[in-house]
Amino acid sequence: MINLAENLDSSDNYELFIKTGTRYQKLKILDLMFVKTEGKYIGLYFKDGKRLLRISLANFLNEAIPIKLIRVHKCFAINTAFITSHRPDEIMIMEHQIPIGNQYKENWLNYLKTQDTESGSNSFE
DSSP: OEEEEEOTTOTTOEEEEEEETTEEEEEEGGGEEEEEEETTEEEEEETTEEEEESSOHHHHHHSOOSSOEEEEETTEEEEGGGEEEEETTEEEETTEEEEOOGGGHHHHHHHHHHHHHHHSOOTTO
16 A cells, blocks of 8 residues: 655655555655565665565556656666666666666666756766
8 A cells, every 4th residue: 555645844755655564654755766576566675774565566656656766677666866876787776786677778778868968968978
């Protein structure tokens, strides 16, 4: 069960409520680094740890969340704000290596092109 609520204190402070057992745990959505499929669940990797949620990755990505998640593999979607480095076949988010799947390489290249256009630099060099 996902419940997204905007904190009234700040427009940049969104919270995600995730059901854990009989309680809902409040997490800051801006701290979400990446999402990974894990069987019938997805792992939500935050700066302070991992939480499991029973939903498909596709359905989670269709939720209205206020961060930029890019699907780069059949099992991974990343928050672009946490990218520390990248190579043609993988992305580093902190100490986590995220593979870039052939089917999703176009998504990744499109993201890089938009970054080049916005910053005036060239990520391909």
